[in-house]
Amino acid sequence: MTSPYTRVQLADMILKRLEQEKDQLEQNFKATDKIHSCTIDNLLPEEIALQIYKAFPTPEQMGEHRSIREYKKVAAQMNLYNPLLEEIIYAFQDERVVRIVESITGIPDMRPDEHLYAGGISLMTKGNFLNPHLDNSHDNDRSLYRVLNLLYYVSPDWSLENGGNLELWDHGTEQQQRTIVSAFNRLALMITNKTSIHSVSKVTAESSRCCVSNYYFSPHSLEDGNYFHVTSFYGRPEEPVKKILLALDRKLRNLIRKLTGKRIVETKHIYKKDQ
Secondary structure: OOOOOOHHHHHHHHHHHHHHOHHHHHHHHOOOOOOOEEEEOOOOOHHHHHHHHHHOOOHHHOEEEEOOOEEEEEEOOHHHOOHHHHHHHHHOOOHHHHHHHHHHHOOOOOEOOOOOOOOEEEEEOOOOEEEEEEOOOEOOOOOOEEEEEEEEEOOOOOOHHHOOOEEEOOOOOOOOOEEEOOOOOEEEEEEOOOOOOEEEOOOOOOOOEEEEEEEEEEOOOOOOOOOOOOOEEOOOOOOHHHHHHHHHHHHHHHHHHHHHOOOOOOOOOOOOOOO
16 A cells, blocks of 8 residues: 655644744744744645544554543554545655744754654543643653653544543643634644643544654753653643642652663653564
């Protein structure tokens, strides 16, 4: 099977839309008093976005993350799936796309990750969720800072009522979150730093919320000075017991990583292109 579109062709389309909306995207991303973020709708022609959605594997064909922290399906070994999915993922890694996103966000010297550490595709069905969390501060080798999430949603007719929406906790988990609907053909850009707590609300619909994920990295810290943390989860305001458990969880995992330099469980979420 071959993809009907190459990554270069898809990158051309992405670049065109970003150029069309660049000034507004930059203004929205850099607005103060919130986690820096912005969205652009109708990223690709509708028929192409629909083809990407239809190319997604079934939940049974993907890996599962299931714990008190999260419940979702993920995949990074892209040569196992419809090649269109690999092409759209790597379209976001096109040098021209990276450079215009740098201009929109003001984040310098960003670099995509060809090995898709924590990237790739994700799928969430009824009952799936992702608790509030800070993403791991670095790449898999702990040599670059993770600085930006690029989340492209492709589920048709997705609405607020379906759940499965991106939530940004601009003022911490004790304050009201801001919701970005995982709308069809929408790209969300979101900074990742020491305070960018975000989550995905529990899916309530019978259909699947499908997302193409990329992360950009940089040698430069976005904070004053260097910092490091593992992926750190928090309880929602209505989850007092989970708050306590997740506080213990993140403290233990951060301590072990700082003392040993190793994860408790080695990540399998890497695209091993030789396999």
